[in-house]
Each structure stands twice: as structure tokens, then as C-alpha cells.
Amino acid sequence: MAASPHEYEHDHPHAEVSDPNRPGYYDIMETAVRELLIEKKLIGADEIRRQIEVLDSRTPALGAKVVARAWVDPAFRTRLLTNGRAACEEEFGISLYDDTQLIVLENTDKVHNLIVCTLCSCYPRPVLGLPPDWYKAKPYRARAVTEPRAVLAEFGTILPDDVDVRVHDSTAMVRYLVLPRRPERTENLTEEELAALVTRDTMIGVVPVTLNREAAA
Amino acid sequence: MTGSEHLVTRLPNDIGGLPADRIEQADHELAPWEKRCHALADVLDFHKIINTEEKRCGVEALGAEMVAKLTYYERWIVAFSNILFRKGILSPTELATKMDEVDARWTSAEDK
Numbered sequence: 079m080a081a082s083p084h085e086y087e088h089d090h091p092h093a094e095v096s097d098p099n100r101p102g103y104y105d106i107m108e109t110a111v112r113e114l115l116i117e118k119k120l121i122g123a124d125e126i127r128r129q130i131e132v133l134d135s136r137t138p139a140l141g142a143k144v145v146a147r148a149w150v151d152p153a154f155r156t157r158l159l160t161n162g163r164a165a166c167e168e169e170f171g172i173s174l175y176d177d178t179q180l181i182v183l184e185n186t187d188k189v190h191n192l193i194v195c196t197l198c199s200c201y202p203r204p205v206l207g208l209p210p211d212w213y214k215a216k217p218y219r220a221r222a223v224t225e226p227r228a229v230l231a232e233f234g235t236i237l238p239d240d241v242d243v244r245v246h247d248s249t250a251m252v253r254y255l256v257l258p259r260r261p262e263r264t265e266n267l268t269e270e271e272l273a274a275l276v277t278r279d280t281m282i283g284v285v286p287v288t289l290n291r292e293a294a295a
Numbered sequence: 296m297t298g299s300e301h302l303v304t305r306l307p308n309d310i311g312g313l314p315a316d317r318i319e320q321a322d323h324e325l326a327p328w329e330k331r332c333h334a335l336a337d338v339l340d341f342h343k344i345i346n347t348e349e350k351r352c353g354v355e356a357l358g359a360e361m362v363a364k365l366t367y368y369e370r371w372i373v374a375f376s377n378i379l380f381r382k383g384i385l386s387p388t389e390l391a392t393k394m395d396e397v398d399a400r401w402t403s404a405e406d407k
Contacts, residue, residue, distance in 0.1 A: 107394060108332050111375060114385055115344075126331055129338055130331065175341075176340070200347075210321075212320050215318075215321075219311065220311060220313040220315035221314075
């Protein structure tokens with residue numbers, strides 16, 4: 079019963095008046111926990127706001143820059159595949175938390191990588207931001223490890239039979255990022271134009287990078 | 296065979312390989328409180344109050360019914376509360392009192 083500090087009920091009839099801004103039970107719980115921790119000086123009053131700014135600054139555009147750089151700079155690509163964490167920190171100033179490793183998985187014409195977190199929702203947040211809802215929900219987590227081709231097909235990705243599909247199950251300490259294949263006929267694109275082709279889902283490994291982003295959507 | 300072995304060998308979070316429905320490719324913008332909850336998780340981790348693995352474990356400890364019925368960040372904030380109780384950082388009474396206080400801000404605002 080530790081989960082509910084008490085039954086939370088309103089005994090005032092007017093409390094039922096629906097104010098769309100009125101916070102719900104869990105919203106109130108979050109505010110209460112945060113304020114208590116601040117009162118106890120365990121966290122700083124400004125830290126949550128600053129961390130929200132950090133969260134907002136992390137988007138798949140960061141991962142896309144990393145991918146595009148790896149496509150145009152073979153030395154960086156080698157460093158990225160050797161130690162993803164160090165390469166992202168040195169080249170882009172992207173810092174991971176604690177001792178979390180970042181392992182970058184290169185897709186080729188013979189190997190297709192897919193990332194999942196079967197236990198919860200571990201995700202390469204410093205380079206992709208927050209995971210989409212489907213990544214955190216049961217169907218993807220349950221099925222990706224045993225029927226990856228069926229899962230990929232639901233995203234419209236059909237791979238030839240001779241392509242080896244590898245599924246990587248993330249943990250708190252080990253996060254993965256897929257380095258997708260560079261599409262053909264992109265020799266004349268700039269690094270920035272290449273980065274614009276790279277979407278979140280291509281770096282999770284559920285779809286390939288295509289030249290026409292609208293066609294892929 | 297007692298039929299209960301699967302409860303021992305598979306904890307609620309351990310769903311890899313289980314049969315499941317089609318993937319609904321849904322996503323939503325986080326509500327402001329959900330984003331604050333995520334930021335709180337990060338800040339708790341920075342201060343070594345609750346780390347990622349403790350959080351995951353705390354969600355698992357909610358049990359299958361709560362894991363199924365609460366939304367993602369609802370599970371997080373309840374797990375944080377439980378972990379903070381267990382560590383003696385907060386007490387259930389303290390949290391209940393503070394929640395009443397937070398709610399009363401809205402009630403008194405509506406009275407005006």
C-alpha cells in the first residue's frame with residue numbers, strides 16, 4: 079500500500095467543476111514530491127527548470143548530425159563505431175550521463191540493426207531526445223526480439239532474406255544508436271542536406287533513410 | 296507443474312518475446328507535468344538519490360496491475376514516491392499532507 083499515501087478524494091462539491099487546468103492526482107503528486115525535495119534541500123529549486131531546457135534541446139536532429147558526419151568523414155565513422163560515447167563527446171560536445179556507454183551499430187547491405195529495450199524504455203536520449211510512445215509500449219518491446227522482420231514490416235520495411243537482422247536490447251548502462259545506410263545518389267549532397275534526410279526512426283532501425291522524406295512518412 | 300512458474304521466472308517488466316498486438320505507431324507531446332517528471336528523474340539521478348536501475352526496479356515493484364493501468368509517467372512518480380519512502384527521505388504522511396496543500400491552491404483559486 080506504500081504506493082498511495084492516502085485515498086485522494088475531494089469532499090468539496092465545487093471541486094468537480096472541471097477546470098481544464100486543474101491538475102490531476104499524479105500531476106499533484108509530482109509537484110508535491112518536487113517541492114518536498116526542494117524544501118529538504120536535496121535538489122535545487124532551479125534544477126528541474128534547467129533540466130527541462132536540456133530535455134528540450136535534445137532532438138533527433140543531434141543524432142542526424144552524427145550520422146551525416148559519419149557518412150562524409152571516414153575517420154570520424156571509425157571513431158564513432160569504436161567508441162560512440164567518446165566520439166559524440168569530442169566531436170559534438172554531446173555528453174552522456176554517468177557511465178552509460180553508447181554503442182553505434184552500422185547497417186550495411188548484409189546487416190540490419192534494430193534497437194529495443196524489452197525491460198523498460200532505455201534509449202539513446204542524449205542523441206535522439208525522448209523515445210516515442212510506441213518504443214515504450216508492450217507490442218514493440220515484446221515482439222522486436224523474436225519477430226523483428228514482422229515488426230519491421232509493420233513499419234513498411236521489408237528486407238531481403240540474406241540480410242542478417244540483429245536486435246540489440248538496451249539497458250540502463252548500454253544504449254545503442256543505429257548508423258543507417260547512406261542512400262544511393264546522394265554523392266552531391268552537403269553534410270547538412272544529408273542530415274536532413276536522417277529521421278528518428280532510421281536511427282532506431284525501423285526504417286531506412288530514403289531520399290524523399292515525404293514518401294517515407 | 297503448478298502453473299505458477301512463469302510468475303517466478305518472468306517479472307512484470309520482462310516482456311521480451313511474449314506474444315503481443317500490432318504496434319500502434321502513436322506518439323504524443325508530453326504534458327507539462329510529464330516533462331517535469333522526466334526532468335525530476337534526471338535530477339534525482341544526478342544527485343544519486345534514485346538511479347535509473349532503481350527507477351526501473353521501482354516500476355516493476357508496482358506489480359502487474361498498476362504497471363498495466365497507470366500511464367508511463369504515472370508509474371514513474373508513484374515509483375519515486377515509494378523509493379523515497381523506503382529510503383526514509385519522505386514519509387507517506389508528509390507526501391499526503393503536501394498533496395493536500397498543492398490541491399488546496401486550486402480549490403481556493405476556484406472559490407474566488
